[in-house]
Amino acid sequence: MKPIQVGLLGIGTVGSGTFNVLRRNQQEIERRAGRGIEITMVADLDVARAKAIVGEGVQVVNDARAVIANPEIDIVIELIGGYGIAKALVLEAIAAGKHVVTANKALLAVHGSEIFAAASARGVMVAFEASVAGGIPIIKALREGLTANRIQWIAGIINGTTNFILSEMRDKGLDFDVVLKEAQRLGYAEADPTFDIEGVDAAHKATIMSAIAFGIPVQFDKAYVEGITKLGAADIRYAEQLGYRIKLLGITKRTDKGVELRVHPSLVPTKRLIANVEGAMNAVVVQGDAVGTTLYYGKGAGAEPTASAVIADLVDIARLHTADPEHRVPHLAFQPHTLNQAMDSLPVLPMSEVVTSYYLRLRVADEAGVLAKVTGLLAAAGISIDAVLQREADEVGGEGSTQTDLIILTHDTREGTMNEAIAQMQALPTVLAPITRIRKEELN
Amino acid sequence: MKPIQVGLLGIGTVGSGTFNVLRRNQQEIERRAGRGIEITMVADLDVARAKAIVGEGVQVVNDARAVIANPEIDIVIELIGGYGIAKALVLEAIAAGKHVVTANKALLAVHGSEIFAAASARGVMVAFEASVAGGIPIIKALREGLTANRIQWIAGIINGTTNFILSEMRDKGLDFDVVLKEAQRLGYAEADPTFDIEGVDAAHKATIMSAIAFGIPVQFDKAYVEGITKLGAADIRYAEQLGYRIKLLGITKRTDKGVELRVHPSLVPTKRLIANVEGAMNAVVVQGDAVGTTLYYGKGAGAEPTASAVIADLVDIARLHTADPEHRVPHLAFQPHTLNQAMDSLPVLPMSEVVTSYYLRLRVADEAGVLAKVTGLLAAAGISIDAVLQREADEVGGEGSTQTDLIILTHDTREGTMNEAIAQMQALPTVLAPITRIRKEELN
Numbered sequence: 001m002k003p004i005q006v007g008l009l010g011i012g013t014v015g016s017g018t019f020n021v022l023r024r025n026q027q028e029i030e031r032r033a034g035r036g037i038e039i040t041m042v043a044d045l046d047v048a049r050a051k052a053i054v055g056e057g058v059q060v061v062n063d064a065r066a067v068i069a070n071p072e073i074d075i076v077i078e079l080i081g082g083y084g085i086a087k088a089l090v091l092e093a094i095a096a097g098k099h100v101v102t103a104n105k106a107l108l109a110v111h112g113s114e115i116f117a118a119a120s121a122r123g124v125m126v127a128f129e130a131s132v133a134g135g136i137p138i139i140k141a142l143r144e145g146l147t148a149n150r151i152q153w154i155a156g157i158i159n160g161t162t163n164f165i166l167s168e169m170r171d172k173g174l175d176f177d178v179v180l181k182e183a184q185r186l187g188y189a190e191a192d193p194t195f196d197i198e199g200v201d202a203a204h205k206a207t208i209m210s211a212i213a214f215g216i217p218v219q220f221d222k223a224y225v226e227g228i229t230k231l232g233a234a235d236i237r238y239a240e241q242l243g244y245r246i247k248l249l250g251i252t253k254r255t256d257k258g259v260e261l262r263v264h265p266s267l268v269p270t271k272r273l274i275a276n277v278e279g280a281m282n283a284v285v286v287q288g289d290a291v292g293t294t295l296y297y298g299k300g301a302g303a304e305p306t307a308s309a310v311i312a313d314l315v316d317i318a319r320l321h322t323a324d325p326e327h328r329v330p331h332l333a334f335q336p337h338t339l340n341q342a343m344d345s346l347p348v349l350p351m352s353e354v355v356t357s358y359y360l361r362l363r364v365a366d367e368a369g370v371l372a373k374v375t376g377l378l379a380a381a382g383i384s385i386d387a388v389l390q391r392e393a394d395e396v397g398g399e400g401s402t403q404t405d406l407i408i409l410t411h412d413t414r415e416g417t418m419n420e421a422i423a424q425m426q427a428l429p430t431v432l433a434p435i436t437r438i439r440k441e442e443l444n
Numbered sequence: 445m446k447p448i449q450v451g452l453l454g455i456g457t458v459g460s461g462t463f464n465v466l467r468r469n470q471q472e473i474e475r476r477a478g479r480g481i482e483i484t485m486v487a488d489l490d491v492a493r494a495k496a497i498v499g500e501g502v503q504v505v506n507d508a509r510a511v512i513a514n515p516e517i518d519i520v521i522e523l524i525g526g527y528g529i530a531k532a533l534v535l536e537a538i539a540a541g542k543h544v545v546t547a548n549k550a551l552l553a554v555h556g557s558e559i560f561a562a563a564s565a566r567g568v569m570v571a572f573e574a575s576v577a578g579g580i581p582i583i584k585a586l587r588e589g590l591t592a593n594r595i596q597w598i599a600g601i602i603n604g605t606t607n608f609i610l611s612e613m614r615d616k617g618l619d620f621d622v623v624l625k626e627a628q629r630l631g632y633a634e635a636d637p638t639f640d641i642e643g644v645d646a647a648h649k650a651t652i653m654s655a656i657a658f659g660i661p662v663q664f665d666k667a668y669v670e671g672i673t674k675l676g677a678a679d680i681r682y683a684e685q686l687g688y689r690i691k692l693l694g695i696t697k698r699t700d701k702g703v704e705l706r707v708h709p710s711l712v713p714t715k716r717l718i719a720n721v722e723g724a725m726n727a728v729v730v731q732g733d734a735v736g737t738t739l740y741y742g743k744g745a746g747a748e749p750t751a752s753a754v755i756a757d758l759v760d761i762a763r764l765h766t767a768d769p770e771h772r773v774p775h776l777a778f779q780p781h782t783l784n785q786a787m788d789s790l791p792v793l794p795m796s797e798v799v800t801s802y803y804l805r806l807r808v809a810d811e812a813g814v815l816a817k818v819t820g821l822l823a824a825a826g827i828s829i830d831a832v833l834q835r836e837a838d839e840v841g842g843e844g845s846t847q848t849d850l851i852i853l854t855h856d857t858r859e860g861t862m863n864e865a866i867a868q869m870q871a872l873p874t875v876l877a878p879i880t881r882i883r884k885e886e887l888n
Contacts, residue, residue: 021734025594031659031778032591034770129589135735137589145573145581147476148755150469215475273717273741290465291579291752294742297717298735308735311592323767326478334475 003036004318007067007098009089010079011044014103014130016053017303018077018310033315039077043067068093075317077310078102087111094118094126099321101313103130103306106195109204112211112218116331123325127313132205133158133282135305136298137312142212142286143333149288151213153253155266155443158205160280160300161196162228162248164188166265167278170236170245176229188280198227199248199263206250209284210261214254215334215342219261222348226264235361235436238407239267242389244359245275249441258347260354267359267409267440273297274443285443293444352416357386357440359409362425363433366393366402370430374406377428381421384411403432409440447480448762451511451542453533454523455488458547458574460497461747462521462754477759483521487511512537519761521754522546531555538562538570543765545757547574547750550639553648556655556662560775567769571757576649577602577726579749580742581756586656586730587777593732595657597697599710599887602649604724604744605640606672606692608632610709611722614680614689620673632724642671643692643707650694653728654705658698659778659786663705666792670708679805679880682851683711686833688803689719693885702791704798711803711853711884717741718887729887737888796860801830801884803853806869807877810837810846814874818850821872825865828855847876853884 008015019039022029030036043064044050050060064080067073068089076093078100080086086107091114093100100119102108108115108128119126129139133156142151157163161183168179180197183189195201203223211218228248239246244267253260268275273295277283282300287293299305320328330336364370371390378385389407410418422435452459463483466473474480487508488494494504508524511517512533520537522544524530530551535558537544544563546552552559552572563570573583577600586595601607605627612623624641627633639645647669655662672692683690688711697704712719717739721727726744731737743749764772774780808814815834822829833851854862866879 017734021592025592025733028594028659029592031782032587032774034774034779135590135732136738137585140584140589141581143476144760145584145756146579146752147759148465148469148473148752150472215472273720276717276720288579288752289469290461290748290755292743292746292749294580294740296738296740298738302736304734305736308590308592308732311734312589315591316588319771319773320767322771323764327763327766329763330476330478335478338475 001035003038004074004314005072006037006039006075006077006314007041007043007070007073008039008077008079009043009064009067011042011050011053012079013303014306014310015079017307019054021304021307022311029311029315033318035318037314037318041067041070041073064089065092068096068098073098074321075099075101075314078104081106083107083110090115091118094122094124097122097124099125099127099317101127101310101317103128103310105131105201105204105208109207109218109220112208116336119331120336125317125320125328126331127317129313130306130309132208133284133296134298134300134302135308136282136284136296136300137309138284138296139212141296142209143329146286146288146291149290151254152287152289153251154209154213154284154286155249155251155274155441156206156209156284157247157274157277157282158250158284158300159196159202159248160282161189161193162202163277164280165197166228166246166248169231169233170240173233173237175233176231197229199225202248202250203263206252206261206263209250210252210259212333213252214259214346215339216259216346217339217343219348222261224262224264224351228265231265234405235438238361238389238405239359242387242407242409243270244268244440245270246438247275251441254346255349255355257353258349261348262351262354265438267438268443272443352414352419354415355412356415357410357412358418359407359438359440361436362406362431363403364406365430365432366404367430371406373428373430374425377424378410378421381417383413383417383421385409386411445479447482448518448758449516450481450483450519450521450758451485451487451514451517452483452521452523453487453508453511455486455494455497456523457747458750458754459523461751463498465748465751466755473755473759477762479762481758481762485511485514485517508533509536512540512542517542518765519543519545519758522548525550527551527554534559535562538566538568541566541568543569543761545571545754545761547572547754549575549645549648549652553651553662553664556652560780563775564780569761569764569772570775571761573757574750574753576652577728577740578742578744578746579752580726580728580740580744581753582728582740583656585740586653587773590730590732590735593734595698596731596733597695598653598657598728598730599693599695599718599885600650600653600728601691601718601721601726602694602728602744603640603646603692604726605633605637606646607721608724609641610672610690610692613675613677614684617677617681619677620675641673643669646692646694647707650696650705650707653694654696654703656777657696658703658790659782660703660790661783661787663792666705668706668708668795672709675709678849679882682805682833682849683803686831686851686853687714688712688884689714690882691719695885698790699793699799701797702793705792706795706798709882711882712887716887796858796863798859799856800859801854801856802862803851803882803884805880806850806875807847808850809874809876810848811874815850817872817874818869821868822854822865825861827857827861827865829853830855
């Protein structure tokens with residue numbers, strides 16, 4: 001059988017990783033796929049560099065549209081990134097009847113509905129295993145491996161940069177700013193790290209997983225997004241003393257009222273496997289009604305781990321491209337005509353409707369009655385307390401007055417209720433600094 | 445579209461789990477599969493009990509062959525187990541043109557080649573996600589998700605009974621026999637636990653994974669199998685002091701000489717995620733050349749976790765059964781005609797050719813020169829030492845003489861070489877009891 005011809009748009013880190021792995025493991029991949037898979041055309045603005053990577057025998061152009069226009073090309077890999085030209089090219093490739101493989105989480109989280117609808121209408125596949133958690137086959141696990149289950153929740157460490165920073169902060173007791181600089185020096189964080197440290201990248205991935213888990217459209221605009229920039233070394237230390245680690249989690253959860261979709265730092269019990277995922281590694285925990293808890297762990301980024309996912313998509317397409325489109329795995333796990341229906345019964349909830357538990361740190365005057373006042377306000381709001389950690393006083397106030405940290409863990413409560421209680425506590429004259437609030441997830 | 449009609453052979457724990465999950469999540473599964481999937485016929489020797497489980501509207505018979513003979517049935521689920529009647533029924537179902545789903549690891553590890561050849565010849569699928577690690581979609585991950593990779597090794601906790609026993613031995617400092625009785629009382633171990641505690645069940649699963657990973661036929665007869673019955677609480681304690689946990693691992697590894705395929709207790713560094721998998725849980729670590737290390741964790745047994753895998757297979761078949769057989773995922777990941785070829789270049793190695801590192805415990809007389817003698821023998825054999833733990837002497841010998849435990853961790857060495865060195869050490873008059881030898885795996 002003639003090899004599948006693949007065109008590659010953008011040969012940066014992941015693109016060259018894909019080219020190299022496909023060539024290195026050519027024989028073994030063909031033994032699996034039953035058919036050769038070859039990148040025969042590459043588009044990149046830097047034609048000279050691209051030629052140096054691919055060598056002889058591969059056509060290199062600087063115009064992505066020349067790849068899309070080539071009738072010999074069966075599959076187009078989009079590795080340009082971003083919402084701009086990438087979106088136009090993906091839609092043009094679909095219109096030209098090409099199957100598309102992409103690692104572009106931002107594009108799919110924001111414009112997925114439009115792209116998947118275009119692909120369905122044209123009868124082509126858009127595959128995106130590489131868009132979430134790098135080489136971990138989490139999309140395949142959710143969409144196919146766990147297909148028997150009513151998924152209850154997903155919680156993942158799905159951004160390696162922030163997990164690296166949090167691991168370093170804990171290991172070395174350093175503050176965020178210091179570790180970020182080190183991460184940038186080591187190449188774990190980009191020069192402009194905003195998308196990572198503010199939680200946007202994790203929210204793109206959580207958005208894609210929420211759609212696949214619950215059968216709703218991708219709705220990035222409804223996601224709650226909070227990054228790690230405000231975390232202090234003290235909170236990491238206190239959490240540790242209480243038996244927790246702080247991780248940036250992407251969470252999506254089915255409740256009676258709708259779907260929670262949120263990214264924020266979370267306390268996770270140290271004894272959970274996912275709490276022990278360190279450095280730039282990724283892990284995703286999925287809770288299904290039949291299977292119970294499963295966890296998937298691996299490298300979430302990098303040239304070859306991401307290439308592993310891109311190539312798995314190529315092989316899937318090589319297998320399914322002759323199949324009747326209605327028998328292929330649906331883009332978002334569920335048949336497309338059922339997605340909008342589900343949105344009515346499963347709306348994405350505003351953050352104030354989310355129910356979770358909380359870690360609170362209050363900087364208070366070291367006076368009699370402070371604890372009683374604070375716990376009294378919580379009790380009045382119907383928020384029950386799980387644990388209290390009262391630090392020894394340290395003398396930092398003026399004129400010999402002392403201050404201390406008061407740490408409270410709560411049981412589950414509505415975020416809206418918690419926000420009101422925090423506002424009331426903040427108004428107490430004995431609360432001397434802005435209250436730190438970090439959500440806590442038991443994940444069991 | 446007409447629902448897929450499924451016939452179930454054997455409605456015990458997993459069978460009723462499958463029936464219940466399929467019915468409970470019927471709507472959601474249909475929204476994914478694009479088509480209904482219904483168990484319409486059940487065969488079980490206990491017809492009355494089967495009828496009580498499935499209720500009205502499902503035909504119950506006591507003759508499995510009546511299910512196979514029913515032209516309305518598209519897929520047969522075999523949940524009888526064992527090599528006997530199950531083998532005959534699976535082959536008959538294939539001959540009748542039915543697709544088969546099975547959880548029967550013993551059958552596939554021993555007779556897989558014959559069964560897959562029959563299925564390929566008849567153009568039907570045999571799906572077996574449930575045969576390894578219960579609800580964890582590890583077969584799918586290996587066969588599809590990691591298809592870009594040259595797999596280097598797999599190491600898994602793939603038997604829940606033994607992992608539960610080892611966890612309890614460590615937690616409570618108890619010996620094997622005591623914990624086994626408790627496990628039987630709690631239902632974590634069967635009345636006849638031989639297949640579990642002797643490592644046979646884990647070896648069946650490791651055999652299946654070795655074939656899928658390396659593109660060779662299933663070769664259970666070549667597997668090295670050692671259980672946990674000889675492990676003492678002392679070894680678990682010493683391992684802990686040295687920074688290791690003892691786990692029963694199923695390991696398969698590609699080396700220059702061939703494939704290692706072995707099940708035995710192993711020391712694993714405590715800091716590895718898999719070392720922290722406790723109780724009856726399963727986890728599999730896969731190392732691929734592109735993706736690096738990935739890990740898959742979840743429940744490896746039980747009615748609904750196993751049902752989750754059985755139903756995922758049903759959905760896969762519902763999707764692929766109209767596809768051209770040559771485009772389906774091959775049973776053992778690689779195209780069947782390439783498996784025997786690979787066997788020549790990748791033979792399964794005898795245990796004496798395996799290279800790993802070792803934990804040795806020697807009961808020795810507490811005399812000057814014992815350590816020098818023992819380490820001298822190791823040095824002469826070319827075995828280098830990683831760590832030594834010398835216990836304080838305890839007075840248990842006769843006539844006031846004292847004995848002590850000498851624990852040695854070695855670096856990598858050939859098992860054959862190690863066997864000879866152990867025989868020499870055993871012959872020393874100062875070595876007072878049979879030497880305990882446990883293999884050590886760094887898994888990094």
